[in-house]
Amino acid sequence: MHGGLLDAAIAATVLNYPRMTAAEEEEEVVVCSLSKVQDKVLSLVPTFSAVLSLWGSSNIVCMILSAKKKSPYRRIVLGLSCCDLLNSFVSPWQPLLVPSATSHRIWAIGNDATCSALGFFNQFAFSSVWYSGSLSLYFLLTVRYGVPHRVFAGKYECPLHFMSISFPLVTAITGAAMGAYNEMDVEAGVGLPISQLVVRTLRKAKRNACRVFWHGCLAAFPL
């Protein structure tokens, strides 16, 4: 029910995404102020982190799969680690697979197709955020409300897994289907423009109204 409403909302948001005029697009073309060394550092650092993360996540997956004891906590952590594996695998490719024609990244060798693929996986990797939320919910229900593990497994676990996977997957597919992925403003990466859309809309609103910190918080995470 929730998923259907949210999907409709996302589809409506993407369909109503305001296309930039030629003048606005010209405004968007800016020269990168990072030095070559800084750009190289930013391109290499994720590789180092991703290797450590791959090691950590694969260790967790091995530990859980080899353990005899099964519990909702372990299954949620397993889902979280699988999403982290995907995230760790995608992160190092970000500076490389952005379109070489338009990107100012020093090692950009990609094209629109690789950018879209990267955007898709990047968006889907945000399921780890959903799984972190599920884990917090698990602690809340078991510690605060004393829900037994058996009840949690039967009543809450399946919807949590479903939401954690389906929502990022639907948004990732929607973004790819609309050809809407592009390089983000500040970060050397690719993001779903829903978050960019929120940022741009709020920027326009900001010119007319006072700056509200909460707006920045809203734009801080992909919907």
Next chain:
Amino acid sequence: MISVLIIISSNLLVYFHVRSSIRQSQGYLERSVNMSVSQRREQNREQRKKIRAVAAQAFCCCFGFFLSFAPSFALRIVEFFECGSEKEADLFPLLFLDKLLFPLQGFFNAFVYARPAFLRARKEFPLESRAWALRRALYGDRIQVT
């Protein structure tokens, strides 16, 4: 955003619940007349230990998440205040932290997940080093006692 709100509110509720549970258990044990003072103290200590262990695990999960997502969160806020690519050099420290910490969530999670086993190993084998306990927590009984 929904997930972040869930994480923050859930952990706050867990924190307040743990705090009130500890206080309640203290009051209950102090009132109970069938126990000796030493028994009360022992039971109180055990109960507090268990609640704190679960709360600590929840806190570590939350801390790992926020450590890896905080720079990304900050970048989006900066982006909102019209900081485009032309100002990336000024934001280099933040960009560096984001690139370093964002993919590290799996690494943090490994330590959070192995933490209870690490603490057990430290308790069972107090003569072994921390590094040994960590390896034991990660790889199980394959790591032999030295």
